Amino acid sequence: MTEQDKTSKEFWKEKRLSQMSHDEWESLCDGCGRCCLHKLEDEDDGQIYYTRAACTLLDVSSCRCKDYGNRETLMPDCIQLSVDHAEYFDWLPETCAYRLLAEGEPLPEWHPLITGDPTSVIKAGISVRDFAKPLSEVENLSDEVISLLEAGIASQDDA
Numbered sequence: 001m002t003e004q005d006k007t008s009k010e011f012w013k014e015k016r017l018s019q020m021s022h023d024e025w026e027s028l029c030d031g032c033g034r035c036c037l038h039k040l041e042d043e044d045d046g047q048i049y050y051t052r053a054a055c056t057l058l059d060v061s062s063c064r065c066k067d068y069g070n071r072e073t074l075m076p077d078c079i080q081l082s083v084d085h086a087e088y089f090d091w092l093p094e095t096c097a098y099r100l101l102a103e104g105e106p107l108p109e110w111h112p113l114i115t116g117d118p119t120s121v122i123k124a125g126i127s128v129r130d131f132a133k134p135l136s137e138v139e140n141l142s143d144e145v146i147s148l149l150e151a152g153i154a155s156q157d158d159a
């Protein structure tokens with residue numbers, strides 16, 4: 001690979017989010033599934049708390065949406081990410097490529113676009129695969145609050 005080829009493939013360094021093609025935009029998603037966890041918002045200060053409880057449409061083992069094409073209809077609460085709705089980026093985990101790039105930060109070294117390995121997000125402990133629970137197994141959302149960290153999670157007790 002020449003340096004020019006390499007550079008042209010690193011589109012996330014050269015383009016703003018608004019300049020990316022559909023495929024480039026979609027490839028930024030590392031498949032962590034973190035945005036598909038139920039969240040609680042503190043009514044007093046607006047702080048967002050993540051929980052282990054996964055959206056009903058999330059396949060926890062693969063961290064993929066079971067019906068991505070129809071999610072808007074099936075799950076009206078699902079946030080549709082786009083550059084036109086940057087206000088939602090604050091709800092995204094700090095490890096999410098969309099939020100990082102919107103804030104002028106680089107992609108993390110474990111990101112699949114950098115490693116070339118789609119499983120690197122799992123190896124880095126970023127995927128929710130090992131701790132997310134189907135909503136049907138959760139009795140009380142507030143008992144399932146967690147802190148999402150760069151290297152995994154801390155439970156409510158550890159946080």
Ligand code: SF4
Nearest residue numbers: 029030032033035096
């Ligand atoms: S948090 Fe970001 S990178 Fe992870 S699944 Fe959601 S959109 Fe994709």
Ligand code: SF4
Nearest residue numbers: 036055057058065078
């Ligand atoms: S509908 Fe799909 S993409 Fe949206 S939160 Fe649920 S699992 Fe995630």
